Amino acid sequence: MTPKQLWTKNQLDYGRDNLPMVCNNATELPTSSQFSDFYSSLDPDPAKRGKQFEHFVKWFLKADPEWSTQVEQVWLWEEWPERWGADCGVDLVFRHKNGEHWAVQAKCYSPDYDITKHDVDKFLSESNRPLIKHRLLIATTDRIGTNAKQVCDAQEKPVIRFQLADFERVALDYPANFAALPQGKRKARPTPYDGQHDHQIEAVAAVAQGLQTADRGQLIMACGTGKTYVTL
Numbered sequence: 001m002t003p004k005q006l007w008t009k010n011q012l013d014y015g016r017d018n019l020p021m022v023c024n025n026a027t028e029l030p031t032s033s034q035f036s037d038f039y040s041s042l043d044p045d046p047a048k049r050g051k052q053f054e055h056f057v058k059w060f061l062k063a064d065p066e067w068s069t070q071v072e073q074v075w076l077w078e079e080w081p082e083r084w085g086a087d088c089g090v091d092l093v094f095r096h097k098n099g100e101h102w103a104v105q106a107k108c109y110s111p112d113y114d115i116t117k118h119d120v121d122k123f124l125s126e127s128n129r130p131l132i133k134h135r136l137l138i139a140t141t142d143r144i145g146t147n148a149k150q151v152c153d154a155q156e157k158p159v160i161r162f163q164l165a166d167f168e169r170v171a172l173d174y175p176a177n178f179a180a181l182p183q184g185k186r187k188a189r190p191t192p193y194d195g196q197h198d199h200q201i202e203a204v205a206a207v208a209q210g211l212q213t214a215d216r217g218q219l220i221m222a223c224g225t226g227k228t229y230v231t232l
Contacts, residue, residue, distance in 0.1 A: 034168075035174050037174065038175055038177065039140055041177035043178075049108050050108050054106045057091070057092060057104065057106040058074050058076060058092060059182075059184065060172075061074050061092075062074060063184060063185075065170070065172075066170070071094045072094070072096060072097045074092060074095075076091070076092055084129070089123035089127070090104070090126050090127055091106040096133075100133040100134065101132050101133060102135065102136055103132045103135050104136045104137075104138060105120065105136070105137050105138070106139075107119065107138070107139040107140065108139075109139060109140055110140075111140060111164055112141070112143065113141050114143040114144065115139060115145060115148050116145050116147070116148055117145065117148045119148065120137065120152060121151075124151065124152070124159070127157070128155075132157065134158050134160065135155070135157060137152065137161050138161075138163075139163050140164055140167070141164055142165050172184060173185050200225075200226050200230050203219065203230050
């Protein structure tokens, strides 16, 4: 079957004022495959750590092998040309490749913190506008209180949750610290000799064959079959 739609291009959108400056003669900063290492490196001051995490989320949405297939452009709230006022709960906005806008709340909490309804109320209220079609709550904890979960699940506009466990299983080598953010990268693509499964090899071959007669296509695979590694 010829794939109908496939995105393989990954563009990292770094704003000049959004990331630390790296001198040309600086020693290459190390990367780490563990999200927990990156999280631990963030500033201990909650306000500074929160801002660093927002910049990280902007980078992550364009670097992650799966989110990058959906995100066309992403802005911090203060960068977004169509923002309607001061930051009152929406931290970032991205434009999906289908043209729809998503509002993002980035919560850099301790892994043992329970997200409360109060934590998400302003975000849900501020993002409930005609221009926003979807919401993304992205957090460094897997814990969410019953009331917070209930109010998110009951929204007319979907609220997707991306939490700690999701960060830990994506195919990224995370930067060792915030200063090394531009050097974070996708994990190396496995070869058949690295344990890639036969069905993944067949999927890559089918996509390559399909793109010989079409400039785009769609690759559909069941959950747990290794879509991320196929698209790397």
